Amino acid sequence: MTFDAKAYLPDDLIARIRERAPLIDAENRFPDEDLAELRAAGYLKILVPTDRGGAGLTLEQAAVLQQRLATAAPATALAINMHLVWTGVAKIMRDRGFDDLAFVQDGAARGDVFAFGISEAGNDLVLGGSDTIASPTADGGYTFTGTKIFTSLAPVWTQLGLHGLDTTDPENPRLVYAFIDRTDAVVTRDDWNTIGMRGTQSRTTELHGAVAAPARVARVVPLGETDPIMFGIFAAFEILLASVYTGIARRAIDVAVETVGKRRSKKTGKSYASDADIRWRIAEVGLAYDALLPQIAMISRDVDDLVDHGALWFAKLSGLKHRAVVMAKHVVDEAMLTGGGSSYFARSELQRLYRDVLAGMFHPSDPESAHATMATAWLGAAEE
Structure with a gap:
């Protein structure tokens, strides 16, 4: 059905x-x-x-x-x-x-409303490490001290999911995944002034001993090990990100098609929808967009159906996100050109999509990480 x-x-x-x-x-x-x-x-x-x-x-x-x-x-x-x-x-x-x-x-x-407090400035380990200090409490909970960046939903969240590093036992450092309430120990900076994606209000979050109760400590993972929560985060994050940027691409195509249908050439008297160059551009972005729909469906269905891709899972997920944002940026670029000079004005929806789509490259996995993951999947680890 x-x-x-x-x-x-x-x-x-x-x-x-x-x-x-x-x-x-x-x-x-x-x-x-x-x-x-x-x-x-x-x-x-x-x-x-x-x-x-x-x-x-x-x-x-x-x-x-x-x-x-x-x-x-x-x-x-x-x-x-x-x-x-x-x-x-x-x-x-x-x-x-x-x-x-x-x-x-x-x-x-x-x-x-649950917000995502994983990203940290300069932490290219992402899920595999953290600069936030997780300190155990006597009752089995944790306090968290550090700074998280790109905290979307910053003005409205009621629960912040985050991670931090517990080094109380230097021989056994552990990553702690937990959830905290919004309290005085959490400071949300009003610092979101970006090119695009402005409505996300993904502000910086300061943690000053923010408490996660024992019942809100989800997983404690020895540093260097992989845990089901890591797979869950990576899978949900990459698939849903790919979906958002693929949606941007679809809207850019729709706006471009609507725009060229309204414009007529002074040279030929025909609609721009009949112009050979514009038809080629629309066809090209249509081909690019169509390729992502079955990829998102297949990979998300494999997660739903518990398909075991083993060590290839992370390459498949990071690759999906990377292809989606590259595709979306290409589609919006072409849509801007197809729409003509009016697309450059602030009143144009395409110019907003043009700014919004740029954010895709900054989400994990970034292009370098996606390529490194894929290279390791095919070639194995590089020689030291």
């Missing part, structure tokens, strides 16, 4: 979100109205299982929905992505017999 994305994101909701997007970008603020409508529609719990109050959708279905949401407002889709990542991690882990994040599913069903 074909999945009906409009049942979760109906046309009228998409239209309202799209109408608000230019002003939210111009005012550099969080899309509170979008969040309120999406919450009311049950969108924040699409990946929560039905027995815990959610819609019980698959990762493949969520990827389709995030593509659709991104056609309306890329920044809103990217912000919501970070909440969906954590509910996606909870689903991926539970499907594999690890129910450590049941509290995430229960919280999302109640209306909690």
Whole structure:
């Protein structure tokens, strides 16, 4: 049976979100109205299982929905992505017999908003390391001290999922994955002033001994080891990111097609939709866009179906994200040229998509990491 994305994101909701997007970008603020409508529609719990109050959708279905949401407002889709990542991690882990994040599913069903506090300046180990200090407490919880960057949903989150390094035993350093409440120990800087994706409000977060209660400590992983939570984070993050940027590409094509259909050549008197060069450009971006749809569907379905790709999983996931953002940037570039000089004006939706799509290259896995992962998958480790 074909999945009906409009049942979760109906046309009228998409239209309202799209109408608000230019002003939210111009005012550099969080899309509170979008969040309120999406919450009311049950969108924040699409990946929560039905027995815990959610819609019980698959990762493949969520990827389709995030593509659709991104056609309306890329920044809103990217912000919501970070909440969906954590509910996606909870689903991926539970499907594999690890129910450590049941509290995430229960919280999302109640209306909690989960933010993603993993990124740190200069930490190219990402999930494999942290500069944030995780200090154990007497009751089995942890305090966290450090700085996280690119914390999307910064003004509105109620739970922040994060990691830190516990070095209390120097012979056995451990990475701690946990969730904290918003308290006075958490300082959110008002420092989000970027080229694009302005509505995400992905501000810097300072942690000054922020407490994770014992029940909110999800996993404690010996440094250097791989854990199911790492796979869950990487899979949900890369697939949903690929979906958002693929949605941007789709919207850029739609706007370009609409634009050329309205323009007529003074030279020939014909619609620009009949111009051979423009037809070639539209065909080229259509070919590029079409290639990502089955890739996202296949890889997300493999996660849903517990397919075992072994050591190739990380190459497949980082490769998917890399191909999606490269494709999307190429598509938006071509759409800008197809749209003509009017695309360069601030009033143009294409110029906003042009700025938004640039953010894709800065998310993990970056191009260097994606290529290194793929090279190791095919060639093995490089000689020292």
